[in-house]
């Protein structure tokens with residue numbers, strides 16, 4: 001049996017105050033109700049950075065000007081495997097907002113609560129909490 005394997009680019013959008021922009025997964029999407037870093041599936045023919053730029057424009061309306069890969073990791077869910085690319089985004093144009101109507105908030109990186117995020121985000125949130 002072939003498992004679904006998705007490659008996901010997500011953006012940790014961080015301002016000068018050390019706050020990070022997060023959004024809530026809504027509806028019946030995978031892991032609905034949890035908070036997340038905006039992002040999504042990298043499409044065929046896209047590099048992870050291209051996927052990141054497209055997803056952040058679609059989901060938050062910002063134009064990424066610079067990004068830095070913080071870490072990437074694989075995670076096995078029951079029904080799928082995901083490879084996540086976590087990018088730190090500190091330079092962008094525009095003001096991020098929940099462009100798809102999803103709830104949003106800015107949270108200081110030290111106040112991010114790993115329990116509100118999908119399991120694979122844990123190591124990255126620990127990294128941000130302790131930075």
Ligand SMILES: Nc1nc2c([nH]c(=O)n2[C@@H]2O[C@H](COP(=O)(O)OP(=O)(O)OP(=O)(O)O)[C@@H](O)[C@H]2O)c(=O)[nH]1
Pocket residue numbers: 006008010029030031035036037038039040041055082084118119120121
């Ligand atoms: N965007 C995002 N996805 C995450 C995070 N952590 C995590 O495990 N994921 C997982 O990555 C997968 C793909 O993300 P997604 O649903 O945002 O993909 P997408 O924007 O392309 O969605 P779509 O299928 O509605 O177009 C989901 O299974 C999701 O649970 C995160 O911090 N941000």
Ligand SMILES: [Mg+2]
Pocket residue numbers: 038039040041059
């Ligand atoms: Mg998404």
